[in-house]
Amino acid sequence: MIYNRLSYESAYNMVLHKYGEKLYNGLESTMTWRLKEISKSIEAAQGGLFLEELNAKWMDHNKALQMIRDILMYMDRTYVPTSHRTPVHELGLNLWRDHIIHYPMIHGRLLDTLLDLIHRERMGEVINRGLMRSITKMLMDLGPAVYQDDFEKPFLEVSASFYSGESQEFIECCDCGNYLKKAERRLNEEMERVSHYLDAGSEAKITSVVEKEMIANHMHRLVHMENSGLVNMLIDDKYEDLGRMYTLFRRVPDGLSTIRDMMTSYLRETGKHLVTDPERLKDPVEFVQCLLNEKDKHDKIINVAFGNDKTFQNALNSSFEFFINLNNRSPEFISLYVDDKLRKGLKGATEEDVEGILDKVMMLFRYLQEKDVFEKYYKQHLAKRLLSGKTVSDDAERSMIVKLKTECGYQFTSKLEGMFTDMKTSQDTMQDFYAKKSEELGDGPTLDVHILTTGSWPTQPSPPCSLPPEILAQTNMGTADIKATFGKSQKHELNVSTYQMCVLMLFNTSDGLSYKDIEQATEIPSTDLKRCLQSLACVKGKNVLRKEPMSKDISEDDTFYFNDKFTSKLVKVKIGTVVAAKESEPEKQETRQRVEEDRKPQIEAAIVRIMKSRRVLDHNSIVSEVTKQLQARFLPNPVIIKKRIESLIEREFLERDKADRKLYRYLA
Numbered sequence: 001m002i003y004n005r006l007s008y009e010s011a012y013n014m015v016l017h018k019y020g021e022k023l024y025n026g027l028e029s030t031m032t033w034r035l036k037e038i039s040k041s042i043e044a045a046q047g048g049l050f051l052e053e054l055n056a057k058w059m060d061h062n063k064a065l066q067m068i069r070d071i072l073m074y075m076d077r078t079y080v081p082t083s084h085r086t087p088v089h090e091l092g093l094n095l096w097r098d099h100i101i102h103y104p105m106i107h108g109r110l111l112d113t114l115l116d117l118i119h120r121e122r123m124g125e126v127i128n129r130g131l132m133r134s135i136t137k138m139l140m141d142l143g144p145a146v147y148q149d150d151f152e153k154p155f156l157e158v159s160a161s162f163y164s165g166e167s168q169e170f171i172e173c174c175d176c177g178n179y180l181k182k183a184e185r186r187l188n189e190e191m192e193r194v195s196h197y198l199d200a201g202s203e204a205k206i207t208s209v210v211e212k213e214m215i216a217n218h219m220h221r222l223v224h225m226e227n228s229g230l231v232n233m234l235i236d237d238k239y240e241d242l243g244r245m246y247t248l249f250r251r252v253p254d255g256l257s258t259i260r261d262m263m264t265s266y267l268r269e270t271g272k273h274l275v276t277d278p279e280r281l282k283d284p285v286e287f288v289q290c291l292l293n294e295k296d297k298h299d300k301i302i303n304v305a306f307g308n309d310k311t312f313q314n315a316l317n318s319s320f321e322f323f324i325n326l327n328n329r330s331p332e333f334i335s336l337y338v339d340d341k342l343r344k345g346l347k348g349a350t351e352e353d354v355e356g357i358l359d360k361v362m363m364l365f366r367y368l369q370e371k372d373v374f375e376k377y378y379k380q381h382l383a384k385r386l387l388s389g390k391t392v393s394d395d396a397e398r399s400m401i402v403k404l405k406t407e408c409g410y411q412f413t414s415k416l417e418g419m420f421t422d423m424k425t426s427q428d429t430m431q432d433f434y435a436k437k438s439e440e441l442g443d444g445p446t447l448d449v450h451i452l453t454t455g456s457w458p459t460q461p462s463p464p465c466s467l468p469p470e471i472l473a474q475t476n477m478g479t480a481d482i483k484a485t486f487g488k489s490q491k492h493e494l495n496v497s498t499y500q501m502c503v504l505m506l507f508n509t510s511d512g513l514s515y516k517d518i519e520q521a522t523e524i525p526s527t528d529l530k531r532c533l534q535s536l537a538c539v540k541g542k543n544v545l546r547k548e549p550m551s552k553d554i555s556e557d558d559t560f561y562f563n564d565k566f567t568s569k570l571v572k573v574k575i576g577t578v579v580a581a582k583e584s585e586p587e588k589q590e591t592r593q594r595v596e597e598d599r600k601p602q603i604e605a606a607i608v609r610i611m612k613s614r615r616v617l618d619h620n621s622i623v624s625e626v627t628k629q630l631q632a633r634f635l636p637n638p639v640i641i642k643k644r645i646e647s648l649i650e651r652e653f654l655e656r657d658k659a660d661r662k663l664y665r666y667l668a
Contacts, residue, residue, distance in 0.1 A: 020079030175228035242305035271323030418456035
């Protein structure tokens with residue numbers, strides 16, 4: 001090598017005798033001449049040998065630079081700093097940059113070769129990654145600006161063009177799931193490429209290009225893609241595809257909000273259809289079970305595919321709250337669902353299963369805006385379960401009340417807890433009564449008395465019912481045991497409700513009766529009579545009556561006959577009444593009216609509390625504060641709030657400000 005002609009001692013003496021400038025200039029001119037010779041050699045290399053020749057000469061140049069720096073160490077430490085010249089090693093790199101990399105016959109060819117190799121690798125060819133790594137490292141060694149200006153910027157521009165074209169091609173021929181797989185693969189390939197032979201700083205830049213061209217530019221089309229977009233993935237539980245979409249979309253601006261907004265729109269539309277579908281409304285238990293199934297389904301999607309993202313969970317909760325409250329019968333139906341489960345649906349279930357079902361019910365309860373309506377229905381249903389002895393588990397009943405108390409406070413459940421206290425008191429009283437009076441009672445009729453606290457229990461309507469003369473003293477919540485003979489002297493003891501007993505007694509004197517005949521003879525309300533007849537004629541194994549035509553529903557054109565072919569392995573047959581029947585429209589209106597009446601004192605109490613604290617307040621502020629205080633139980637109507645304010649003014653709790661009629665003052 002030409003650089004070896006100079007020794008450290010000679011260089012030291014030249015600098016010492018003030019020949020440092022001559023030595024430095026000579027070095028620069030010699031290296032320049034040598035690099036021009038090298039450039040010709042590199043230029044002459046053909047095809048694939050071009051990069052190999054460039055890399056070999058670069059390695060030689062680096063070795064030579066190391067030797068020169070060692071020989072000229074004294075000059076580097078003394079002459080170079082004082083004369084403000086470029087250090088020897090840096091000078092060698094700059095000259096390589098100027099005479100090799102920026103040499104016109106090499107510069108464009110180098111960039112084209114690198115970009116061509118990367119393109120070929122993208123198309124599936126295998127390239128020499130080690131050689132690529134050496135070349136890109138050379139560019140970085142020459143300075144970040146060289147790497148960025150001479151390679152990285154053109155590389156990113158070409159990549160953007162490549163992925164723009166490829167993404168357009170993919171989006172036209174692939175469904176959403178396959179497109180996302182291809183985008184994910186391309187993203188991983190680029191990250192792998194960086195790790196093998198590009199500078200680490202390029203990763204964020206090239207992935208940003210892929211994200212923009214393959215995801216951001218097409219995300220709206222992807223989520224709306226017919227037969228394979230987000231909605232289809234949600235419907236078909238495509239956890240893997242949904243997870244891939246979430247992972248890719250979260251990399252781009254507004255990506256997750258695009259998924260979330262689309263999911264929310266779908267949930268609200270689906271939920272709205274579910275809660276307003278007339279067919280669904282026929283069966284309250286099935287209605288609520290569908291809601292729970294939908295919630296379970298989308299909870300799993302958010303947990304498995306969306307990493308349990310809280311923003312998606314909030315969107316799910318918001319959607320359920322929206323559509324559940326579109327149906328003003330949701331509080332009634334949820335209470336009926338609990339009634340069904342606590343009557344029979346939880347029989348044989350483990351404690352863990354019971355808690356799981358009740359927790360799911362409470363989840364739906366939290367979405368209700370009219371929790372006081374639920375309370376009204378729940379109290380009615382609980383009373384019937386307790387008084388008829390139809391509850392499947394006292395522990396489950398108490399667990400439900402504890403959950404309601406935790407959610408809404410003591411006031412919400414105080415009357416429900418009072419009902420349980422009454423039942424325990426009644427049980428203890430009856431045990432004490434029989435312990436003291438057993439000898440006097442002998443074998444007489446069994447007496448079972450419930451002592452109920454006024455105000456704790458819902459008032460039960462006493463609809464008309466024409467009782468058989470044999471039991472005119474029977475009450476409306478009672479039960480009866482009837483001895484019946486079927487076929488050829490097959491005897492059974494039937495345990496039935498008061499209404500069922502009234503119907504069955506008619507068949508002592510008639511073999512067949514029309515619905516109208518039974519209705520006229522018993523005067524049982526139509527809704528209750530249909531449930532009663534359904535229990536006696538349509539429940540397999542309990543069908544002591546038969547009806548024509550046979551169907552699962554009761555019609556006013558039906559005719560009923562004593563079923564003398566009835567058989568059962570049991571001597572005592574307990575015939576329950578079909579439950580979970582929703583209220584009729586008049587009953588619904590009556591319940592709604594009672595709820596509205598119950599709300600009035602609550603609204604007035606809230607107004608008084610607020611005004612007692614604030615003393616003076618304008619109308620809109622009162623409405624806002626009252627809504628905030630009561631929204632845990634129900635959303636008060638501003639019109640009703642205004643009426644309650646007027647009532648309080650009439651009763652001199654409040655007065656209007658004389659100067660400003662929109663201001664109210666509290667009267668102590």
